[in-house]
Amino acid sequence: MRKHWGSGVIWLLLFTMPFWMLAVGGYTELAARIVVLGLAAMALNFLLGFTGVLSFGHAAYFGLGAYGVGMTIKYLFPSTAAGVVIGVAAGTLAGAIIGALIVKLRGVYFAMVTIAFGQVFYFIAFRWNSVTGGDDGLTGWGRQPINLGFTTLDIQGNDKAFYYFVLALFTISVAVMALLLRGPFGRTLLAIRENERRARFLGIPIELHIWLSFVISCFFASLAGALFALVNNFTDPRFLRWDQSGTFVIMAVMGGMRSFWGPLMGATVYVLLQDYLSSHTENWMSFVGLVFVLVVLFFPRGIVGTARTRTVAEP
Amino acid sequence: MSLLRVEGVSRSFGSVVAVKEVTMTVQPGELRAVIGPNGAGKTTFFNMISGFFPPTKGRIFFADHEITAMPSHRRVALGIARTFQITEIFPELTVRENLRIAVEVASKHRLSLWLSRENETRIEARVAALIELGGLSAKADRQVSELTHGAQRATEIMMALALEPRLLLLDEPTAGMGDDETYHIVRLVRRLHKDQKLAIVLVEHDMRVIFNLADRITVLAEGSALAEGTPDEIAKSEAVQAAYLGKVR
Amino acid sequence: MTQLILFNVFNGLVVGAFYALMALGLSLILNLTGVINFAHGGFLALGAYIAYTLLPYVGFWGALVIAPVLTALVGIVVERVLIRRLYGRDPLYSLLLTFGLAFIFEDGTRFIWGAQSVPYQIPASLTTALSPSLFFLTGYRVFMVVLVAAAVAGLFLLLTRTRLGMRIRAGTLDLETVSVLGVNVRILRNLNFGLGIYLAGLAGVLAAGMLGLQPTIGTSLIMPSFVAIIVGGLGSLPGTLLGGILIGVASGVTTVFFPSATEAVMYVMMGIVLLVLPRGLLGEEGRF
Numbered sequence: 001m002r003k004h005w006g007s008g009v010i011w012l013l014l015f016t017m018p019f020w021m022l023a024v025g026g027y028t029e030l031a032a033r034i035v036v037l038g039l040a041a042m043a044l045n046f047l048l049g050f051t052g053v054l055s056f057g058h059a060a061y062f063g064l065g066a067y068g069v070g071m072t073i074k075y076l077f078p079s080t081a082a083g084v085v086i087g088v089a090a091g092t093l094a095g096a097i098i099g100a101l102i103v104k105l106r107g108v109y110f111a112m113v114t115i116a117f118g119q120v121f122y123f124i125a126f127r128w129n130s131v132t133g134g135d136d137g138l139t140g141w142g143r144q145p146i147n148l149g150f151t152t153l154d155i156q157g158n159d160k161a162f163y164y165f166v167l168a169l170f171t172i173s174v175a176v177m178a179l180l181l182r183g184p185f186g187r188t189l190l191a192i193r194e195n196e197r198r199a200r201f202l203g204i205p206i207e208l209h210i211w212l213s214f215v216i217s218c219f220f221a222s223l224a225g226a227l228f229a230l231v232n233n234f235t236d237p238r239f240l241r242w243d244q245s246g247t248f249v250i251m252a253v254m255g256g257m258r259s260f261w262g263p264l265m266g267a268t269v270y271v272l273l274q275d276y277l278s279s280h281t282e283n284w285m286s287f288v289g290l291v292f293v294l295v296v297l298f299f300p301r302g303i304v305g306t307a308r309t310r311t312v313a314e315p
Numbered sequence: 316m317s318l319l320r321v322e323g324v325s326r327s328f329g330s331v332v333a334v335k336e337v338t339m340t341v342q343p344g345e346l347r348a349v350i351g352p353n354g355a356g357k358t359t360f361f362n363m364i365s366g367f368f369p370p371t372k373g374r375i376f377f378a379d380h381e382i383t384a385m386p387s388h389r390r391v392a393l394g395i396a397r398t399f400q401i402t403e404i405f406p407e408l409t410v411r412e413n414l415r416i417a418v419e420v421a422s423k424h425r426l427s428l429w430l431s432r433e434n435e436t437r438i439e440a441r442v443a444a445l446i447e448l449g450g451l452s453a454k455a456d457r458q459v460s461e462l463t464h465g466a467q468r469a470t471e472i473m474m475a476l477a478l479e480p481r482l483l484l485l486d487e488p489t490a491g492m493g494d495d496e497t498y499h500i501v502r503l504v505r506r507l508h509k510d511q512k513l514a515i516v517l518v519e520h521d522m523r524v525i526f527n528l529a530d531r532i533t534v535l536a537e538g539s540a541l542a543e544g545t546p547d548e549i550a551k552s553e554a555v556q557a558a559y560l561g562k563v564r
Numbered sequence: 565m566t567q568l569i570l571f572n573v574f575n576g577l578v579v580g581a582f583y584a585l586m587a588l589g590l591s592l593i594l595n596l597t598g599v600i601n602f603a604h605g606g607f608l609a610l611g612a613y614i615a616y617t618l619l620p621y622v623g624f625w626g627a628l629v630i631a632p633v634l635t636a637l638v639g640i641v642v643e644r645v646l647i648r649r650l651y652g653r654d655p656l657y658s659l660l661l662t663f664g665l666a667f668i669f670e671d672g673t674r675f676i677w678g679a680q681s682v683p684y685q686i687p688a689s690l691t692t693a694l695s696p697s698l699f700f701l702t703g704y705r706v707f708m709v710v711l712v713a714a715a716v717a718g719l720f721l722l723l724t725r726t727r728l729g730m731r732i733r734a735g736t737l738d739l740e741t742v743s744v745l746g747v748n749v750r751i752l753r754n755l756n757f758g759l760g761i762y763l764a765g766l767a768g769v770l771a772a773g774m775l776g777l778q779p780t781i782g783t784s785l786i787m788p789s790f791v792a793i794i795v796g797g798l799g800s801l802p803g804t805l806l807g808g809i810l811i812g813v814a815s816g817v818t819t820v821f822f823p824s825a826t827e828a829v830m831y832v833m834m835g836i837v838l839l840v841l842p843r844g845l846l847g848e849e850g851r852f
Contacts, residue, residue: 054656104842108655116790123827184424191416194405202420203391246663285671292664296657
């Protein structure tokens with residue numbers, strides 16, 4: 001019962017955000033950024049929290065989604081929808097190929113290889129100046145209004161329309177992930193997280209299921225990346241870099257990786273903190289680094305995990 | 316027709332030969348115990364049958380399929396299920412959830428995104444039946460990491476049983492248990508063997524358990540098969556006594 | 565053309581030796597404690613900047629000796645205060661913590677020494693080319709390869725000939741037994757971390773001479789060391805050495821034919837190695 005109540009509050013806040021964001025000192029774009037990075041962290045957590053597999057290279061798929069949408073709109077056709085589809089396809093395909101190479105590895109090894117593979121696309125984006133804009137990022141494009149046939153969605157000029165466009169995709173993604181996790185397939189992933197050996201000897205082909213989970217996670221990560229590029233009307237090679245991957249992991253851990261909504265909370269805290277710090281101090285990186293250290297030392301179970309322990313301890 | 320046929324299998328790790336040319340045949344419905352002093356290669360032998368790793372030499376057949384190098388999840392599909400010396404379960408889930416995952420996988424739903432109402436009811440009924448059979452009704456909705464060793468072991472055996480195996484492999488099912496718990500597990504195993512006509516191969520240290528349960532016994536010593544026979548024959552065998560006493564001394 | 569290829573092979577060797585030096589330090593720490601030290605690049609930068617600060621007082625050779633030792637001391641303190649708390653926990657946490665440290669190091673060096681890149685003076689005796697026909701063989705590059713070779717030889721001697729080294733190797737295989745045998749594991753891990761960071765500091769001083777100094781110098785060099793370890797095989801120090809040199813030479817050669825793939829080629833190599841030998845070139849089954 002309490003769980004439903006919690007989800008209800010989250011949805012209510014998400015759906016009303018543009019109306020009170022200004023009043024509390026924020027801006028609509030900040031709201032969109034929270035939702036998009038929240039989606040990325042939840043996508044990562046599908047793998048990290050619910051399959052027990054640590055990927056430290058999700059920025060690659062996020063960034064491919066971003067470059068996919070940017071390059072499609074800039075070079076192919078000025079359509080937001082086509083851009084998102086191509087971006088997501090690119091990120092998912094890369095995830096499928098890299099995933100197949102690494103599903104046999106575990107633990108530290110898996111993490112290291114995901115980090116290293118994540119960098120390939122960064123270097124490509126960084127080096128291939130003529131096409132990707134290199135270090136300066138991909139500029140000279142922007143999100144396009146979406147023609148739905150009966151009406152046109154002006155996500156280009158209207159901030160609120162764009163926010164609800166992002167929120168609609170977020171809602172669908174979150175619903176699909178929840179559905180996946182609630183069914184038999186989702187339970188096999190939990191089984192792998194809990195005890196890989198037992199899962200294997202129940203007859204679950206572990207590598208296949210980890211691969212599927214990896215690809216699903218990459219799918220939603222690249223969708224988040226595509227949306228993030230639309231939020232900024234710009235694509236930066238740093239979207240693809242290892243520090244971005246680490247950011248997704250800290251969001252999930254800070255929020256609570258055993259909880260479905262935890263990563264969204266982690267993303268919210270992170271985005272607000274970064275927004276505040278980067279406008280108040282030159283040395284925001286040190287503070288962000290300090291947050292990493294403090295979370296690991298004092299809040300390894302995250303906001304939701306810590307809150308849960310408290311309520312159990314004091315009934 | 317035999318259910319399990321192991322033909323001259325060997326396994327070495329580096330220069331150490333853990334199992335040397337062991338041959339064994341198990342009939343449908345038979346309860347076979349594999350015994351031997353510590354370091355006799357029992358667990359290694361077991362791991363080759365369940366597919367943990369393949370033998371370096373020899374062949375293994377199950378119901379006329381060659382399974383020598385088959386991955387473990389496909390052996391499960393053929394009907395081989397196992398438990399481990401150190402109980403392997405899903406610690407943060409309840410008994411019911413543990414069994415539910417096993418039943419879903421066994422009924423070929425591991426890739427399903429959801430279940431129809433009809434399947435849902437059938438799976439729940441099957442889970443309930445397994446909980447009952449394992450004597451776990453009172454603990455069904457508790458997290459398994461909180462349960463006693465004996466209840467955890469019973470959960471693990473029931474998970475293996477959920478796979479509707481034709482051959483159940485039990486690796487020291489009573490290891491580290493008190494008399495009471497041992498008694499419950501022995502009773503459970505006997506019930507599975509007698510009522511369900513399940514073929515079982517079990518590795519065990521506790522002689523009371525073995526002589527109580529086994530139809531036939533295979534004795535391993537230093538990686539080789541030393542003797543095979545009924546419990547009576549094994550009890551009288553001088554070679555077996557020498558091997559055990561030799562170890563004791 | 566031949567000279568160009570030769571130049572780039574040699575250049576690749578220099579770079580590879582350098583990757584190997586850094587990766588060896590990472591490997592040492594990873595093998596004994598299972599910690600992936602993301603902050604290794606940060607320590608490298610620290611070593612470089614310490615050398616830069618010392619340079620006017622103790623000269624090039626003095627800085628080369630003192631800076632890595634000071635860096636190692638910082639490493640020993642960081643291990644005692646922070647890293648120690650992570651042993652035995654999910655690798656997730658050591659990754660995140662050292663990741664945070666990497667941020668702090670990068671930002672800290674920027675804060676103390678400024679964001680602009682600064683040159684690092686090396687003695688004139690090392691800047692001249694060895695011969696006019698082999699113009700690319702500057703003294704400094706040869707010096708680097710020789711120094712890395714000496715450091716690697718020293719490391720392997722330390723690991724095989726001294727009591728500390730043998731304990732580190734034994735601990736890598738089975739830390740529990742080593743502790744039962746009466747070795748103080750806390751001190752062992754502490755010194756081992758310091759040794760790894762010493763190598764990072766040394767790599768930093770050498771990098772400063774070759775690339776000049778900027779706060780991001782460490783972060784841009786950490787990825788190739790990861791690749792070197794994976795290509796060579798986790799758990800194997802000779803593998804790490806081999807991996808570093810291989811990817812260095814491979815990127816050197818690629819620069820000639822397809823300059824924009826200079827970095828990408830090492831990842832392609834890593835993909836191929838993982839496809840054919842999932843444990844890396846010299847990695848052993850079961851260690852990681």
